[in-house]
Amino acid sequence: MASIAGTDMTSNAEAPPVVGSARGSRGTLIALSAVALILAVVPYVIDERFGYHIAIMVCFAAIGASSLHLIIRTGHVSLCHSAFVGVGAYASANAVMKLNLPFVGGLLAGTLASASLALVIGPIILRLTGKYFVLITFLLGEILRMVFVDWIAVTGGANGMTGIPAPAPAFADPKAFYILALAAAIFCIAVCARILSSEIGRFVNAIRESEQLAECVGVPVIRTKIMMFVIACAFAGFAGSLLAHYGRYISPPNFGPIESLNLVIMNVIGGMNTLIGPLIGAFFLVLVPELLRGYVQLQHVIFGIMLIVVMAFMPGGMAGLGDILASLTRRFGKRAS
Amino acid sequence: MLSNPVVLGQIVVNGLSLSSIYILVALGFTLLFGIMRVVNFAHGEFAMLGGFSLYYLYAVFKLPWLLAIALVPFLVALPALLLEWLVFRWFYQKMFQSMIGLLGLNMAMIYTGLIVWDAFERNIPAAFDGIVRFGGVIAPIDRLVTIGISLLALAGFYFLMVHTRWGLAMRAAAQDVDIAATQGIDTRRIYKLAFVVAIGLAALAGALYGQIYAVSPFMGERPLFVAFVVVILGGMGSVSGAALGGVLLGFTESLLGTLYGGSVAAYASFGVVVLLLIFRPWGLLGKPE
Numbered sequence: 001m002a003s004i005a006g007t008d009m010t011s012n013a014e015a016p017p018v019v020g021s022a023r024g025s026r027g028t029l030i031a032l033s034a035v036a037l038i039l040a041v042v043p044y045v046i047d048e049r050f051g052y053h054i055a056i057m058v059c060f061a062a063i064g065a066s067s068l069h070l071i072i073r074t075g076h077v078s079l080c081h082s083a084f085v086g087v088g089a090y091a092s093a094n095a096v097m098k099l100n101l102p103f104v105g106g107l108l109a110g111t112l113a114s115a116s117l118a119l120v121i122g123p124i125i126l127r128l129t130g131k132y133f134v135l136i137t138f139l140l141g142e143i144l145r146m147v148f149v150d151w152i153a154v155t156g157g158a159n160g161m162t163g164i165p166a167p168a169p170a171f172a173d174p175k176a177f178y179i180l181a182l183a184a185a186i187f188c189i190a191v192c193a194r195i196l197s198s199e200i201g202r203f204v205n206a207i208r209e210s211e212q213l214a215e216c217v218g219v220p221v222i223r224t225k226i227m228m229f230v231i232a233c234a235f236a237g238f239a240g241s242l243l244a245h246y247g248r249y250i251s252p253p254n255f256g257p258i259e260s261l262n263l264v265i266m267n268v269i270g271g272m273n274t275l276i277g278p279l280i281g282a283f284f285l286v287l288v289p290e291l292l293r294g295y296v297q298l299q300h301v302i303f304g305i306m307l308i309v310v311m312a313f314m315p316g317g318m319a320g321l322g323d324i325l326a327s328l329t330r331r332f333g334k335r336a337s
Numbered sequence: 338m339l340s341n342p343v344v345l346g347q348i349v350v351n352g353l354s355l356s357s358i359y360i361l362v363a364l365g366f367t368l369l370f371g372i373m374r375v376v377n378f379a380h381g382e383f384a385m386l387g388g389f390s391l392y393y394l395y396a397v398f399k400l401p402w403l404l405a406i407a408l409v410p411f412l413v414a415l416p417a418l419l420l421e422w423l424v425f426r427w428f429y430q431k432m433f434q435s436m437i438g439l440l441g442l443n444m445a446m447i448y449t450g451l452i453v454w455d456a457f458e459r460n461i462p463a464a465f466d467g468i469v470r471f472g473g474v475i476a477p478i479d480r481l482v483t484i485g486i487s488l489l490a491l492a493g494f495y496f497l498m499v500h501t502r503w504g505l506a507m508r509a510a511a512q513d514v515d516i517a518a519t520q521g522i523d524t525r526r527i528y529k530l531a532f533v534v535a536i537g538l539a540a541l542a543g544a545l546y547g548q549i550y551a552v553s554p555f556m557g558e559r560p561l562f563v564a565f566v567v568v569i570l571g572g573m574g575s576v577s578g579a580a581l582g583g584v585l586l587g588f589t590e591s592l593l594g595t596l597y598g599g600s601v602a603a604y605a606s607f608g609v610v611v612l613l614l615i616f617r618p619w620g621l622l623g624k625p626e
Contacts, residue, residue, distance in 0.1 A: 301448045
């Protein structure tokens with residue numbers, strides 16, 4: 001962690017204002033422990049095996065959404081994040097099944113594969129901002145999906161890969177895997193929170209507000225953006241690797257544009273301005289489909305409409321609901337007095 | 338292989354018909370962006386609605402093909418005004434929100450389509466069979482009709498934009514909405530007009546595309562992909578750029594698709610886009626921002 005926070009403090013790395021950082025880290029700490037607590041309780045509330053499955057899916061979604069949040073915080077919406085999850089999943093599955101590496105090797109291979117692809121492609125596409133970035137990541141997501149389908153020797157083509165081994169025989173049980181997934185999710189969220197509350201986090205916020213202005217005051221804009229992109233994609237690959245060894249089966253539709261869009265929806269519906277947003281979104285997007293079981297298509301219609309409504313009327317998402325309510329009560333309070 | 342006139346002719350005719358469809362899709366996309374600053378991620382779904390309209394009018398209700406294809410843009414664009422009122426108007430001049438919001442619309446439309454029509458592909462029966470020979474070159478008539486209809490639509494679009502007061506107003510609004518409004522242009526109406534034109538073009542393109550391939554709720558994906566590539570090639574908001582990008586992409590795809598197969602063509606077009614983004618991120622004809 002120290003290395004990530006320390007790399008870019010080039011000239012005068014002054015200590016950040018104490019109040020801000022203390023408040024920030026206390027807030028994230030509270031949020032993190034709340035999330036950990038809920039996650040630890042959820043599987044006991046819902047019945048047994050199925051509950052664990054849902055909880056594991058929440059963990060995966062949380063890793064995907066919070067890592068994507070790092071990119072979104074720079075003001076860039078990536079529509080290919082789940083394609084990077086796919087890169088990690090396929091790399092890990094290949095490393096374990098064809099190179100006979102242990103699970104940890106696969107996890108490393110998945111993370112590295114996704115990160116190095118991001119490192120190659122990031123400097124190219126991150127020159128773009130706003131709309132062009134969204135368009136190019138959409139295209140990239142489609143292209144990667146086509147690669148998953150066409151590169152049969154490595155990915156098994158449209159049939160996907162089956163028989164991916166569990167991390168260890170003990171982890172074949174969802175109960176045990178849940179601990180692993182929860183630890184992974186907490187690790188990922190903690191890293192994201194630490195990055196966002198560090199000086200780099202301030203760089204990121206400055207870049208989102210105005211790239212030119214950030215450049216002017218000495219923020220290494222493109223370097224910071226690439227770093228965020230690579231870290232986010234590394235986590236995506238990490239999640240992909242876990243996903244592959246949990247589900248034991250992967251195929252191209254798992255990593256298609258709809259899945260990428262879902263990760264964006266988690267950020268948007270939850271709220272794009274804080275790390276809590278994607279976590280709320282991850283819960284929401286995994287749990288609501290369980291309520292709408294059997295109406296898979298209707299679910300997507302509803303999420304689509306929610307996306308429209310949130311974007312049109314409450315850009316802060318659910319995390320911003322508190323602010324909206326506060327301002328409403330203030331306004332009505334004023335009127336009443 | 339390229340010295341064979343049959344193959345060459347096929348590449349040219351396919352290239353022209355693909356190009357003309359792509360231009361229709363990209364024109365509407367770039368028009369919406371140029372005037373309303375809206376990135377229409379649901380553009381492909383309006384193409385899908387166009388495909389289904391032609392399917393119903395021609396294959397189910399047995400209208401004459403030319404009448405059916407002429408009705409398609411209106412049948413899609415006029416009811417779409419309801420969506421303009423419900424959805425699009427909230428996103429005018431808000432580029433970022435529009436992208437995400439309209440992604441939502443895109444998803445809602447795909448899955449509504451799935452609920453209504455199921456996932457299986459429907460074929461629109463060929464309207465014209467037979468071929469025409471120019472010397473050694475053989476051209477199927479339906480492809481030529483596709484080219485002809487697209488050209489007609491493009492000519493109509495050009496006439497509207499360049500020779501009418503509405504077109505003038507649209508161009509003015511594209512340059513600066515506020516100043517256009519102070520000059521007495523009713524921008525709300527101009528937005529609606531531009532919306533109808535853009536959606537109509539997308540619907541027409543979707544109908545022609547569905548005629549060549551097949552109609553299904555997922556068919557909008559390809560036109561959307563294409564619209565993105567074309568506007569990145571040509572520069573967003575640039576009409577001539579959309580035309581140039583459409584021709585480039587259409588011919589690349591036809592040439593590589595005929596020689597090496599469809600996915601090679603898609604990879605190549607993506608590669609070209611990446612190269613272009615490295616050297617000219619504002620597009621071939623766009624202006625740097």
